[in-house]
Amino acid sequence: MSKLPEEFADLERFSDWCLPTEEERYSKRLNSTMAEMQELYDAGMARLEDIMVYVDARVPLKGMPKDAKALVHLGQSIVMVSFPVEVWKQPRVLDSGASYIQLIKEPVV
């Protein structure tokens, strides 16, 4: 069964990136290859504007249909992979070997 609205069937192959919390998205980023993230980035960036238009016709963010919510989470993952792809060329922040910063509170959609 598809997670995303049918208008976004082309992004369905990335549905394992539909993750509600930053902790999950960050962990998936660290456990993904650059090739995987590049693929999501390329396909996702091309549809990011469409994602916002689709969801914003269905606001408020709280209480929206499940498939639209999955789309929001995918949008958040596109933001998450933008740094490895656009900046670091690796999953981790450059020179951040010993440090770890944890997000402990966030507004989850």
Add this chain to the structure above:
Amino acid sequence: MAHFPKPAAGSWTQNWPELGTAPVNYEDSINPEHFKVEQQAIFKKTWLNVGRVERLPKKGSYFTREMPSAGPGTSVIIVKDKQEVVRAFYNMCRHRGNKLVWNDYPGEEVSGTCRQFTCKYHAWRYSLEGDLTFVQQEGEFFDLDKGDYGLVPVRCEVWEGFIFINFDNGAAPLTEYLGDFAKGLEGYPFHEMTEHYSYRSEINANWKLFIDAFVEFYHAPILHMKQAEKEEAEKLAKFGFEALAYDIKGIHSMVSSWGGMSPPKDLSMVKPIERILHSGLFGPWDRPDIEGIQPDELPPAINPGRHKSWGTDSFEFFPNFTLLFWAPGWYLTYHYWPTAVDKHIFEADLYFVPPKNLRERLSQELAAVTFKEYAFQDANTLEATQTQIGTRVVTDFPLCDQEILLRHLHKTAWDYVNAYKNNDNGSTNGKHDAKASQDEAEKDAAHV
């Protein structure tokens, strides 16, 4: 070449001659004995911010804070009582000293809502006002007057929705302590910015080293070079960093900086995701629709020069509370809680106006994600610094004019330590403040 004018004294640093211009000794950041004195002299004597009032939405709302910076085990309950007054108490039952409020793990902070506090051990109960209201088998005790066994209060005062506590019962009131910077920030719409992201990290470095990193932006074009588009990064590195202004009022300080990225003059300056989401390090480019954040509406302490290219102001309230405002209408706070000479807990909290739609939500998401990427780099550099200064191969370090606030921080911390030692461990806080305010009054008279 200076792009922004400096004071008539010739430099920012020389404008406050008591800071000196000589290399600064960092023994204060590596000596375990010095740290023990700092705990007593600073963290048990100054006003410490423990969060915002939004964490206490109704009567009986509470949260606990572990405060190891004031000594191992120190734990505090912050609660909104029946009259909606915010109070603080040591988190300890008066019977035999059990920790009063905790779940599962006594060392972890908790929050919730209750009508009273009940000890897990023998069910002694306390009202939200801290009064002992029930003793199990009271008749078994000897001459026990419940009035003598209320929770031990901790000084607690609120400024603009920020809750502060102070372990020194003789300390001057909060607003007096926070001084003119705080007065000049009053009226900022903090209460509208309730979309909250909170970060935490354990850092293997002295608490002052992280403040050092955040009160100078001399590092920004270099350490964070890769985060800008290549051409822009090279330009920034060549220019270097110059603040619009620095200011020092007693024990507190601020730096005002330019920022052309919100929105950028030229879209090619920013990364593709920033172009789509209209956001980046400085936050969403499009200001939220609330009052109080337009350039001409800002309270007087923010962008004090009313500079057109203003981007961000960072206020450093001694000892460990940073309040940072971004031009597009959001703010963040940092806290640095030392646990040892070479360890501290770093907290960062981002506050935005709640988004109305996904476009706004994702632009905030990008700002939050960007924040974490930068903070990672900053944090890792600190451990690299701590290990090296700890070798004492070199003990004194030259600080440039853009690092003036580091001089001020280390000097202020030393002043507290020295005052504490000179007063034979007595209460020095009020005295120190009075002296600092007097210095400041003289300074203002000399430079206005």
